[in-house]
Amino acid sequence: MKVTYFPGCTLKNKAKDLDLYAYKSAEALGVTLEEIEDWQCCGGVFTTANDEVATKLSSVRALKYAVDKNQPLVTVCSACHNVIKQTNHAVQTNSQFADKVNRYMADGSYNGEAEVYHYLEMLRDLVGFDKLKESVVNSLKGKKIAAYYGCLLLRPNSVMRMDDPENPTIMEDFIKALGADAVVYAKRNECCGGYISAESPETAKKNSQAIINNAKAQGAEMIITACPLCKYNLVNNGADIPVVYFTELLAEALGVKEDTNE
Amino acid sequence: MQRVGVFVCWCGSNIAGTVDVKAVAEALKSEPGVVFSTDYQYMCSQAGQDMIKNAVKEHNLTGIVVCSCSPRMHEATFRKTAAAAGLNPYMVEIANIREQCSWVHKDMLSGTEKAIILGKAAVAKVNLNAPLTPGESPVTKRALVIGGGIAGIQTALDIADAGFPVDIVEKKPTIGGKMAQLDKTFPTLDCAACILTPKMVDVAQNDKIRIFSYSEVTDVQGFVGNFDVTIKKNARYVKEDICTGCGACVDKCPMKRIPNEFNLGMDNRPAIYIPFAQAVPKVATIDPNACNMLKNGKCGLCAKVCTAGAIDYTQKDEYIEEKYGAIVVATGFNPISMDKFDEFAYSQSKDVITSLEFERLTNAAGPSAGKLLRPSDGEHPHTIVFVQCVGSRCESCAEKGKEYCSKICCMYTAKHAMLTRDKYPDTEVYVFYIDVRTPGKNFDEFYRRAVEEYGVKYVKGMVGKITPEGKKLKVQASDLLANKQLHIDADLVVLAAAIEPDKSARPLATMLTASMDTNDFFTEAHPKLRPVESPTAGVFLSGACQGPKDIPETVSQAGAAASKVIGLLAKDKLTGNPCVAGSNELICNGCSSCANVCPYGAISYEDKEFRMPDRTTKVRRIAVVNPAVCQGCGACTVTCPSGAMDLKGFANLQIMAEVDAICK
Numbered sequence: 063m064k065v066t067y068f069p070g071c072t073l074k075n076k077a078k079d080l081d082l083y084a085y086k087s088a089e090a091l092g093v094t095l096e097e098i099e100d101w102q103c104c105g106g107v108f109t110t111a112n113d114e115v116a117t118k119l120s121s122v123r124a125l126k127y128a129v130d131k132n133q134p135l136v137t138v139c140s141a142c143h144n145v146i147k148q149t150n151h152a153v154q155t156n157s158q159f160a161d162k163v164n165r166y167m168a169d170g171s172y173n174g175e176a177e178v179y180h181y182l183e184m185l186r187d188l189v190g191f192d193k194l195k196e197s198v199v200n201s202l203k204g205k206k207i208a209a210y211y212g213c214l215l216l217r218p219n220s221v222m223r224m225d226d227p228e229n230p231t232i233m234e235d236f237i238k239a240l241g242a243d244a245v246v247y248a249k250r251n252e253c254c255g256g257y258i259s260a261e262s263p264e265t266a267k268k269n270s271q272a273i274i275n276n277a278k279a280q281g282a283e284m285i286i287t288a289c290p291l292c293k294y295n296l297v298n299n300g301a302d303i304p305v306v307y308f309t310e311l312l313a314e315a316l317g318v319k320e321d322t323n324e
Numbered sequence: 325m326q327r328v329g330v331f332v333c334w335c336g337s338n339i340a341g342t343v344d345v346k347a348v349a350e351a352l353k354s355e356p357g358v359v360f361s362t363d364y365q366y367m368c369s370q371a372g373q374d375m376i377k378n379a380v381k382e383h384n385l386t387g388i389v390v391c392s393c394s395p396r397m398h399e400a401t402f403r404k405t406a407a408a409a410g411l412n413p414y415m416v417e418i419a420n421i422r423e424q425c426s427w428v429h430k431d432m433l434s435g436t437e438k439a440i441i442l443g444k445a446a447v448a449k450v451n452l453n454a455p456l457t458p459g460e461s462p463v464t465k466r467a468l469v470i471g472g473g474i475a476g477i478q479t480a481l482d483i484a485d486a487g488f489p490v491d492i493v494e495k496k497p498t499i500g501g502k503m504a505q506l507d508k509t510f511p512t513l514d515c516a517a518c519i520l521t522p523k524m525v526d527v528a529q530n531d532k533i534r535i536f537s538y539s540e541v542t543d544v545q546g547f548v549g550n551f552d553v554t555i556k557k558n559a560r561y562v563k564e565d566i567c568t569g570c571g572a573c574v575d576k577c578p579m580k581r582i583p584n585e586f587n588l589g590m591d592n593r594p595a596i597y598i599p600f601a602q603a604v605p606k607v608a609t610i611d612p613n614a615c616n617m618l619k620n621g622k623c624g625l626c627a628k629v630c631t632a633g634a635i636d637y638t639q640k641d642e643y644i645e646e647k648y649g650a651i652v653v654a655t656g657f658n659p660i661s662m663d664k665f666d667e668f669a670y671s672q673s674k675d676v677i678t679s680l681e682f683e684r685l686t687n688a689a690g691p692s693a694g695k696l697l698r699p700s701d702g703e704h705p706h707t708i709v710f711v712q713c714v715g716s717r718c719e720s721c722a723e724k725g726k727e728y729c730s731k732i733c734c735m736y737t738a739k740h741a742m743l744t745r746d747k748y749p750d751t752e753v754y755v756f757y758i759d760v761r762t763p764g765k766n767f768d769e770f771y772r773r774a775v776e777e778y779g780v781k782y783v784k785g786m787v788g789k790i791t792p793e794g795k796k797l798k799v800q801a802s803d804l805l806a807n808k809q810l811h812i813d814a815d816l817v818v819l820a821a822a823i824e825p826d827k828s829a830r831p832l833a834t835m836l837t838a839s840m841d842t843n844d845f846f847t848e849a850h851p852k853l854r855p856v857e858s859p860t861a862g863v864f865l866s867g868a869c870q871g872p873k874d875i876p877e878t879v880s881q882a883g884a885a886a887s888k889v890i891g892l893l894a895k896d897k898l899t900g901n902p903c904v905a906g907s908n909e910l911i912c913n914g915c916s917s918c919a920n921v922c923p924y925g926a927i928s929y930e931d932k933e934f935r936m937p938d939r940t941t942k943v944r945r946i947a948v949v950n951p952a953v954c955q956g957c958g959a960c961t962v963t964c965p966s967g968a969m970d971l972k973g974f975a976n977l978q979i980m981a982e983v984d985a986i987c988k
Contacts, residue, residue: 226724228667248669248791248798276791280672 063188065179066128066135067095070142071103077139077290083309084138084181086318091189091197095136098127106141108148115162121149122163125176134188138181138309140215140289144222147178151221180215181309182232182288183224191239199317201241207311208245208282209233210273212292213253227251233286236308240315247280249273254295270299278303286311326387326451329360329379330443333367333392335422340365342426342435348391351440355447359383368398373405380409387415387450391443393422412455414902414973419446441986448985452978456902461952463549464649465893468493470541470832471654473501474875475867475882477523479652482886484532488893491646492527493536493555495828498603500524501656505586505680507687507694509875510739511770517602517689524604536644537605540828544651544835547926547953548862549898551648559639561610561618562596567634569606573626574598582614584691587684590699591691596626600689608634650862650889651836653846654882655829657868659821660715664724668711668819673792674700676817679710679733682740696748698816701795705815708744709799710737710755711787715822717758726822728843731872733820734761738774740818745778754781754812756801764876783810790817823872837925838863846870856885860924861955864888903973904954905961907947909934911968914945918960918969926953927960 073081088095101124105117124146128135137143153160154174164171179187185194209230216227225232230251234244252273255266274296277285285301286308287293296305313319332349334340345363353361360383364372367390379385388411390402395418403413421439429435467483469476472494480490492499503509504524506516527533536555543554577594584593586600595614598606608626616623617637627635659680662670670676675698677685688694698705712733718725734757741753760782762771774780785802792798799812825844833840838858839847846865849857856865866885867878892898907918909932919927928950931943947969949960960969961976970976 226664229664229724246666246672248667248672248789252789272791276793279793 063092064094064096064133065184065188066124066131066133067097068101068104068124068135068137068142068146069097070101070137070139072141072290073139076294077307079310080138080288080290080307081309083307083313083319087309087312087316090313090316090318091185091194093184093189096131096133098124104142104145106145108145112156112159115159115166118145118149118152119163119166121146122153122167122172125150125153125174125178126167126170126172128176129172130170134177134179134184136179136181136184138288140212141291143178143180143288144214148218148221150174150176150178180224180288182236185236185312186232191235194236195239195241198240198315200315202237202311202315203241205242206245206281206283207237207242208247208277208280208285209237209250209308210254210277210285210287210292210296210305211251212287212289213251213256215288216251233288233308237286237311240311245277245280245282247276247282249276254292256291256295259295259298266295267299270295270301274299274301274303284311326357326453327359327383327385328355328357328387328389328447328450329376329383329385330355330358330362330389330391330447331367331372331376331379332361332363332421332439332443333372333390334363334365335393335426336365339392339422339426339439342429342432343421343439344432344436345439347436348421348439348443352389352391352443352447355444357387357451358447360385367392368401373401373408376402376405377409380406380411386411387417387453389417389419389443389446389450391419391421391439391446394418394420394424412457414456415450415453417446417450417453419443444985444988445982448981449978452975452981453973456972458902459900459951460897461547461549461900463893463895463898464551464647465489466491466646466648467650467652467889467893468541468551468553468646468648469652469654469866471501471656471826471867471869472496472499472535472537473654473656473867474503474520474523475656475869475878476501476652476654477520477527478879478882479654479864479866479886479889480533481523481526481530482883483889483893484530486886486890486894487532488890489532489534491534491536491555491648493539493541495538495540496599497538497560497597497607497609498599498605499527499535499537500600500602500604502680503875504600504602505588505683505687507683507690508739508743510735511764511766513739513743521602524602528604535605538609541832541835542643546647547924547950549649549892550952551651551862553646553648553651555644555646557642557644559612559641560607561612561615561635561637561639562608563634563636563639564605564607566632567607567630568632569598569603569608570632571598571608572629572631573608573635576625576629578623578625579614579616582611587691588678588681590681590684610635650864650892652864652866652885652889653829653832653836653838653858653869654866655826655832655869657823657872658826660726660824662714662819662821665714665819667789668714668787668817669790669792669797670819673790673797673817674698675705675792675797675815676790676819678819678821679736679740680821682818686740686743696744703815704748706750707752707812707814708741708754708816708818709787709797709812709814710741710753710818710820712737712755712757712820713786713822714819716820718822726824726843728872729761730820730822731761732823732874735764735767735770735874737818737820738762738771738780741780742770742774742778745774745780752781753779754783754814756783756785756787758784758786764874785810790814823868825869829869836860836863837923839923856881856888859955861953862892898952900952901954901956902951903956903971904951905949905956905958905969905971907949907964908968908970909946911966912946912964913966913968914947915965917963917965918947921959921963923957923959924953924955926950926955
């Protein structure tokens with residue numbers, strides 16, 4: 063299976079692991095990630111201002127690219143996923159917005175036909191957790207792993223349509239498919255503080271520590287996340303258990319982690 | 325050719341206000357078959373009816389068209405009038421020129437035009453009417469009540485009181501239902517057991533009532549007055565008629581760590597058990613999934629200690645077949661699972677409980693002997709948060725919750741909060757609500773007492789997240805009236821879980837061909853005027869199987885259902901509705917399309933010998949309609965691919981004549 067892949071800026075800098083292991087793992091599962099040739103930054107945040115178009119054009123181009131390739135569009139960063147899905151939804155539901163963005167399109171128009179998947183959704187819906195389970199080489203049996211969703215990955219639910227934002231199971235099912243024990247804890251879908259770490263590091267620290275402590279209290283030995291900003295906040299605010307990208311854990315279970323550690 | 329009389333009603337100004345009734349009567353005069361046409365202010369009045377009767381005699385009428393209100397309103401009235409004048413009552417047709425005409429039109433012109441057209445259609449139909457005679461069927465004078473909670477108990481007692489035998493089928497080892505698990509009952513706070521258990525004893529001692537406990541209904545055939553029901557009596561491995569309920573076996577059973585369902589798993593019971601002290605019947609039951617003797621033949625202690633010799637490890641499930649005239653559904657409700665509401669941390673902390681668990685915790689016969697203690701560490705909680713509407717009124721989360729209001733939660737939460745403050749004044753109690761809904765006699769006063777006299781803190785807003793932290797439950801919520809976020813360190817959280825119909829209701833509805841709504845609540849025949857009857861004749865509804873209900877309402881409905889059953893069983897014969905389907909056996913090819921769409925199970929098939937034109941005989945499969953079961957809905961007539969199925973009184977020819985008259 064071939065899919066169109068939108069990595070995002072952070073994945074080429076601070077979050078190289080998220081990107082690299084996404085590639086390797088997909089390959090091991092028989093999925094080829096075909097990176098969009100000239101992708102641009104998603105903008106980082108989907109602005110709710112209705113008249114804002116410029117920051118959303120990169121997403122529209124990525125969506126159109128996938129449609130032209132006749133492939134699903136896959137992203138792995140929580141933020142990119144959020145921006146692209148929200149932009150797609152805006153094109154589908156707001157004709158004024160669709161008209162505006164199409165005036166910037168070089169060839170052909172885009173009308174919301176693309177199917178956008180988060181990498182986790184790809185694993186669940188396109189690959190299948192059953193098949194993933196069969197592909198595991200190094201079972202993570204006995205490891206107690208906590209999924210950290212953050213605030214962005216599943217919300218707003220009406221647009222993301224990925225999982226119940228209050229009681230998600232997709233990452234827990236992912237952890238179980240790798241053979242490990244999934245630790246459920248209350249704060250797994252609370253905000254880490256996000257960009258507030260630039261403005262008020264204390265607030266981010268308070269939020270992040272509450273999340274780490276809650277996960278540990280429920281027995282977690284490791285936290286996984288899909289968001290570079292979440293990882294940054296947790297790691298830099300005193301996480302004393304490993305915080306890794308879910309793709310790294312995936313690569314480890316699939317036995318493709320070692321040969322990437324150059 | 326019929327001799328038709330047309331009677332146009334003014335209905336005061338209801339019809340005459342927007343329909344020129346005289347013009348209608350005049351226009352219909354020239355329709356085929358019409359020999360008399362008139363109008364009158366109130367056709368349903370005695371004078372109006374007399375006018376019809378006189379016209380029948382005077383003009384020798386064979387058919388009557390009344391242009392008036394909906395047939396739902398007065399069809400029966402005018403049929404009686406026709407019968408009194410010596411006509412067959414099914415020679416009357418109603419043209420609805422009120423609800424579907426005068427009430428929906430604003431100007432006289434279009435109202436009158438439409439009334440004339442509707443009148444013409446009715447005339448066209450009555451020209452093809454034929455006299456119909458309803459059939460009769462006998463009534464088995466015995467009732468079946470499915471479910472032995474307070475609804476089933478009350479219905480059974482009331483039916484038995486009228487002198488008819490009743491059987492109760494209850495799937496649990498004892499009757500009593502949810503009410504037996506409750507502590508106190510609102511709004512008077514009498515103890516549930518004190519008012520329920522005497523009724524349970526009444527049931528046990530009433531010689532008109534038989535209890536099939538630990539049993540379920542597995543098959544229902546037949547129709548109103550004549551149901552054939554199969555009841556499966558599950559093996560309880562104890563001879564019911566010998567067991568004295570002494571409890572010696574329960575004490576001696578070595579398998580003591582089976583979660584006790586009566587206390588919602590908050591404590592344990594042995595493999596052989598009596599659910600609670602006042603159980604009816606008070607006999608022991610062996611849980612086959614837990615008993616060592618039944619699983620691998622090792623043990624047999626209970627048989628050794630039973631002085632009565634009641635234990636029987638070889639007992640088998642038993643099937644009982646019985647005939648009934650009426651069936652009452654009283655299958656009740658359950659709280660929904662909290663699995664998908666983990667924002668309230670139900671799976672993460674033992675100190676997050678449901679309201680029904682709270683009932684057991686405060687009940688003197690419960691796992692903590694009535695002391696309100698935290699399930700995790702047995703300590704007294706000092707701050708308790710009640711969360712209402714968990715899964716109720718949940719429009720945005722239809723896949724995990726319910727869109728409807730569960731109705732009983734506001735009142736029982738007020739009760740819990742009040743009782744807590746009364747018994748433990750050092751406890752702070754918060755109640756989070758979307759709306760407080762307490763209509764009902766003395767209900768709102770009850771809620772206000774909780775707030776004003778007992779100092780319960782009611783907060784409008786929902787709890788967003790509960791995080792267990794050490795011994796505390798960190799509750800994060802919003803106070804919508806103060807427009808601020810609240811953080812409360814609670815010791816105990818009680819969730820008012822939405823209620824849903826019991827899981828057994830859906831397969832039972834299929835067996836009974838009784839209709840249900842999308843939430844699996846049984847549908848009543850009419851939401852206002854026939855609230856305790858199912859649309860399926862002979863099937864009645866009692867209690868929460870029809871919709872969320874509290875105890876007072878359940879008991880009222882149970883009594884109402886009983887009175888309907890008594891009314892049915894008091895008859896020796898039932899008069900059917902003659903407007904039923906019939907299959908033309910010469911056209912029918914036995915394809916089963918009609919039986920597949922029949923919601924009442926009225927159609928069966930038989931092989932019949934036909935004499936062919938060439939004098940050979942041929943056996944063909946044909947559809948046969950049971951007129952006692954058919955409700956005349958017409959689903960089969962439109963489904964039949966060969967046009968063999970027709971409805972008496974609403975024949976295809978008649979309908980087409982009406983359509984032609986409208987389109988002329």
